[in-house]
Amino acid sequence: MTQPEFPEGFRSGFACFVGRPNVGKSTLTNALVGQKVAITSSRPQTTRHAIRGVVHRADGQLVLVDTPGLHRPRTLLGERLNDVVRTTWAEVDVVGFCVPADQAIGPGDRFIAGELAKIVGKTPLIGVLTKTDLVGPEVIAQRLVDLQGLSGTPGLEFTEIVPVSASSGHQVSLLADLLLAQMPPGPPLYPEGELSDEPETTMIAEFVREAALEGVRDELPHSLAVVVEEMSPGKVLTVRAEIFVERPSQKAIVIGRGGSRLKDVGTRARTQIEAMLGQKVHLDLFVKVAKDWQRDPRQLRRLGF
Numbered sequence: 621m622t623q624p625e626f627p628e629g630f631r632s633g634f635a636c637f638v639g640r641p642n643v644g645k646s647t648l649t650n651a652l653v654g655q656k657v658a659i660t661s662s663r664p665q666t667t668r669h670a671i672r673g674v675v676h677r678a679d680g681q682l683v684l685v686d687t688p689g690l691h692r693p694r695t696l697l698g699e700r701l702n703d704v705v706r707t708t709w710a711e712v713d714v715v716g717f718c719v720p721a722d723q724a725i726g727p728g729d730r731f732i733a734g735e736l737a738k739i740v741g742k743t744p745l746i747g748v749l750t751k752t753d754l755v756g757p758e759v760i761a762q763r764l765v766d767l768q769g770l771s772g773t774p775g776l777e778f779t780e781i782v783p784v785s786a787s788s789g790h791q792v793s794l795l796a797d798l799l800l801a802q803m804p805p806g807p808p809l810y811p812e813g814e815l816s817d818e819p820e821t822t823m824i825a826e827f828v829r830e831a832a833l834e835g836v837r838d839e840l841p842h843s844l845a846v847v848v849e850e851m852s853p854g855k856v857l858t859v860r861a862e863i864f865v866e867r868p869s870q871k872a873i874v875i876g877r878g879g880s881r882l883k884d885v886g887t888r889a890r891t892q893i894e895a896m897l898g899q900k901v902h903l904d905l906f907v908k909v910a911k912d913w914q915r916d917p918r919q920l921r922r923l924g925f
């Protein structure tokens with residue numbers, strides 16, 4: 621087989637961001653890719669799937685793998701998510717360790733630093749200070765020193781440390797440069813223009829989940845799963861999706877009085893899906909109770925975990 625041609629000096633490979641929930645990994649992925657591919661929310665642990673975004677540049681290609689937040693597992697789902705995170709860390713060419721500028725480095729960050737030190741080995745590690753738009757220069761300077769201080773964790777060493785703001789775009793392209801510098805020379809891994817290889821159905825399910833999570837109480841996020849059951853093409857694409865919850869009381873919350881909440885969820889999700897697919901969509905949502913699905917291996921498989 622002949623090697624496909626690629627420009628002299630071209631680099632390509634995989635990168636992932638790790639860090640506590642809510643530190644801005646998904647938002648950073650989107651800022652680098654320049655289009656919404658990973659879902660974001662102000663609630664922790666909303667990213668369940670390793671969604672890839674592809675950054676296309678003249679000098680290289682970066683494939684971003686967005687992992688769920690690592691956490692202390694309490695359920696079978698928690699354990700599986702942690703496995704996904706660790707496998708991802710071991711396979712990529714560079715890891716970006718994210719801590720937010722608006723919070724002091726704490727036990728959660730040190731826990732992850734310790735786990736990283738065990739797994740990362742020779743994988744280059746870049747320290748990323750996120751959300752720099754939220755604080756002043758003195759705080760940023762202090763946080764950079766603190767982040768550097770994490771290098772004291774045995775086995776942990778940062779190749780680079782960079783402050784960024786995904787919201788304002790500040791230093792996002794510098795971060796892309798630094799990540800790309802760690803990639804091996806090689807041809808593009810994805811065709812130009814491709815931003816994500818996540819199947820459309822997964823992205824649609826994530827849009828519905830994101831919409832369903834908006835404005836709900838804290839206990840619900842972990843209990844919600846969405847499965848796209850059917851997509852019937854036509855002049856208007858009909859999508860049938862099921863929202864799974866763990867208890868009847870949660871079903872009532874999702875549906876809302878007289879179905880009002882579910883209607884809003886449908887409208888919000890449909891707008892996103894139409895924007896992604898560039899066509900009119902009819903979205904049918906159904907809410908079902910799957911008792912304690914997070915603890916049941918059979919149900920977890922059915923829901924795609």
Ligand SMILES: Nc1nc2c(ncn2[C@@H]2O[C@H](COP(=O)(O)OP(=O)(O)OP(=O)(O)O)[C@@H](O)[C@H]2O)c(=O)[nH]1
Nearest residue numbers: 642643644645646647661664665666667751786787
């Ligand atoms: N001001 C500001 N807010 C940000 C920035 N990046 C992310 N956020 C906000 O921080 C919250 C969490 O961002 P996410 O990107 O969902 O965080 P995450 O680390 O992917 O979270 P998980 O998916 O739970 O692991 C959201 O409300 C974002 O809008 C930033 O650069 N500046």
